[in-house]
Amino acid sequence: MAFILGILVTNVVPAGAEEHADVLLQAGHEGRPASCARFPRRPCNLGAPGERQMTPLVADEAARRLRAAGLVVARVPADFTQHYRVRAAVFIHFDGAYPPCTSGASIGYPPGSAAAARAWRAFYGRYFPFRIMPDDFTAGLRHYYGYRSVDPNSNTLVIEFGEITCPAQRAWLVPRARELGELLARFILLRLHG
Numbered sequence: 001m002a003f004i005l006g007i008l009v010t011n012v013v014p015a016g017a018e019e020h021a022d023v024l025l026q027a028g029h030e031g032r033p034a035s036c037a038r039f040p041r042r043p044c045n046l047g048a049p050g051e052r053q054m055t056p057l058v059a060d061e062a063a064r065r066l067r068a069a070g071l072v073v074a075r076v077p078a079d080f081t082q083h084y085r086v087r088a089a090v091f092i093h094f095d096g097a098y099p100p101c102t103s104g105a106s107i108g109y110p111p112g113s114a115a116a117a118r119a120w121r122a123f124y125g126r127y128f129p130f131r132i133m134p135d136d137f138t139a140g141l142r143h144y145y146g147y148r149s150v151d152p153n154s155n156t157l158v159i160e161f162g163e164i165t166c167p168a169q170r171a172w173l174v175p176r177a178r179e180l181g182e183l184l185a186r187f188i189l190l191r192l193h194g
């Protein structure tokens with residue numbers, strides 16, 4: 001009976017508790033606007049047109065492949081209350097720009113993940129045929145709210161896979177959602193296993 005109670009108790013995770021996983025994957029903007037009501041002080045950013053449809057496709061494919069490789073993946077939407085201890089945390093986005101085609105792919109990271117950002121730039125630059133903007137080039141990338149939901153680790157990145165408001169980039173990105181997820185999974189495995 002004590003054994004059974006132990007199982008029951010450990011399965012009850014209070015809001016705000018720390019959860020352990022190997023990798024946290026967030027699909028940017030997923031679940032909004034419905035989830036915004038629970039976080040009234042957080043801007044209810046719905047993303048660029050088409051972005052909210054793309055990020056779950058990339059996140060789900062990356063999660064599927066990482067789990068197939070034996071990793072524990074926490075796959076979260078835009079708004080969540082848990083805090084995570086992980087070895088890698090990737091927040092998946094696509095950029096929107098006005099006027100269109102003034103942006104590209106980009107990378108955001110908190111202090112401590114500069115090496116991971118450099119590695120992603122080199123890795124993704126071999127596939128992405130458009131420009132990659134300077135790291136942390138917007139305040140949103142420098143101070144992304146999701147950074148606070150994970151313990152410091154050396155692989156915390158906001159990845160914007162491209163500018164979805166630019167027709168040429170959009171035409172390249174949209175048919176490749178699963179491929180982008182596969183690329184991301186390969187990159188994370190390289191970071192964690194070398």
Ligand SMILES: [Zn+2]
Binds near residue numbers: 028029051093094095
């Ligand atoms: Zn976004």
